[in-house]
Amino acid sequence: MTLPDLDPAQPLCVPAPAKINLFLHIVGRRPDGYHLLQTAFRMLDWGDEITLQRRDDGLILRTSDVPGVPAESDLVVRAARALQAASGSRFGADIGVLKRIPMGGGLGGGSSDAASVLLALNRLWGCGLSRQALQDLGLKLGADVPFFIFGETAFAEGVGEALRPLAVPPAWYVVVAPPVSVPTAEIFSAKELTRDTEILIMQGFAAHKTRNDMQAVVCVKYPEVAESLEWLSQYGDARMSGSGACLFAPFDTEGQARQVAASVPLGWKVWVARGLDRHPLKDWVAD
Ligand SMILES: C[C@@](CO)(OP(=O)(O)O)[C@H](O)COP(=O)(O)OP(=O)(O)OC[C@H]1O[C@@H](n2ccc(N)nc2=O)[C@H](O)[C@@H]1O
Numbered sequence: 001m002t003l004p005d006l007d008p009a010q011p012l013c014v015p016a017p018a019k020i021n022l023f024l025h026i027v028g029r030r031p032d033g034y035h036l037l038q039t040a041f042r043m044l045d046w047g048d049e050i051t052l053q054r055r056d057d058g059l060i061l062r063t064s065d066v067p068g069v070p071a072e073s074d075l076v077v078r079a080a081r082a083l084q085a086a087s088g089s090r091f092g093a094d095i096g097v098l099k100r101i102p103m104g105g106g107l108g109g110g111s112s113d114a115a116s117v118l119l120a121l122n123r124l125w126g127c128g129l130s131r132q133a134l135q136d137l138g139l140k141l142g143a144d145v146p147f148f149i150f151g152e153t154a155f156a157e158g159v160g161e162a163l164r165p166l167a168v169p170p171a172w173y174v175v176v177a178p179p180v181s182v183p184t185a186e187i188f189s190a191k192e193l194t195r196d197t198e199i200l201i202m203q204g205f206a207a208h209k210t211r212n213d214m215q216a217v218v219c220v221k222y223p224e225v226a227e228s229l230e231w232l233s234q235y236g237d238a239r240m241s242g243s244g245a246c247l248f249a250p251f252d253t254e255g256q257a258r259q260v261a262a263s264v265p266l267g268w269k270v271w272v273a274r275g276l277d278r279h280p281l282k283d284w285v286a287d
């Protein structure tokens with residue numbers, strides 16, 4: 001597929017979709033302490049937006065304020081610098097981030113922002129890195145970044161970097177954000193976390209026999225999550241995404257999902273989104 005050229009003089013606006021983990025099993029631990037997972041990643045047709053403008057002076061500048069995230073630690077800036085170092089590009093960029101995805105929500109916002117920056121700058125700067133090279137670069141920024149560059153619904157293993165395409169039926173999701181943010185590290189280091197779930201064979205696994213191994217630990221530590229889960233479970237098969245705090249439930253139609261979302265208790269954020277089979281920038285990089 002040939003893509004039309006980008007005009008480097010014009011700002012480029014690209015989406016950074018949110019993800020949910022349809023299930024998340026912890027099956028072991030690496031010698032460095034990182035947990036080995038089996039998970040199914042699915043993107044949503046809702047998320048952040050990144051604006052990029054190429055610079056000729058090599059500087060990487062964040063042009064928007066992200067509360068609680070200084071520019072130098074923002075994954076968009078770190079992704080751009082990593083690509084500059086890997087490719088030797090002389091270009092820089094102004095990067096604006098419109099955050100919609102709640103931080104520390106288990107919806108992969110920071111990782112998705114980083115992936116969209118890698119995919120977009122690889123093209124805008126003409127670096128020519130392959131998909132695998134971008135995935136390898138992305139893994140150094142966060143375990144969920146390779147999935148977004150892979151760009152389709154995936155069965156993932158390792159820490160999330162070993163990816164295979166997974167076919168899942170279409171669905172609409174209600175996503176609820178309880179008024180709390182859950183630090184991923186705290187849950188991975190919890191004593192009560194089980195780390196020995198039996199390894200699944202990807203072919204023909206039964207979705208109803210899966211779960212999120214982090215959910216029980218988060219629900220005990222954060223009663224707000226338990227309360228939101230109980231509320232959403234009245235309407236559907238509700239589950240936590242990633243390390244929380246967000247919960248989701250699938251529905252067959254947009255109408256059903258919107259009806260549930262309309263009755264969400266005050267103070268909780270809620271979104272309705274469709275499962276997205278392909279990342280909008282998937283074709284921006286060659287395999
Ligand atoms: C749980 C998942 C599932 O998709 O997503 P989120 O809830 O963050 O969206 C990911 O595995 C999140 O991976 P990643 O985004 O790299 O986690 P980070 O916040 O950087 O990790 C914080 C800390 O958690 C621990 N950690 C992380 C990943 C992993 N597989 N094992 C670990 O033990 C490490 O101590 C790490 O320093």
Ligand SMILES: Nc1ncnc2c1ncn2[C@@H]1O[C@H](COP(=O)(O)OP(=O)(O)O)[C@@H](O)[C@H]1O
Nearest residue numbers: 074075076103104105106107108109110111113
């Ligand atoms: N562009 C970014 N968007 C969101 N979080 C970021 C970003 N850059 C760095 N971070 C840091 O990464 C942490 C995890 O954010 P995020 O990926 O949104 O949540 P999660 O890992 O729960 O899915 C945030 O608390 C924040 O400190």
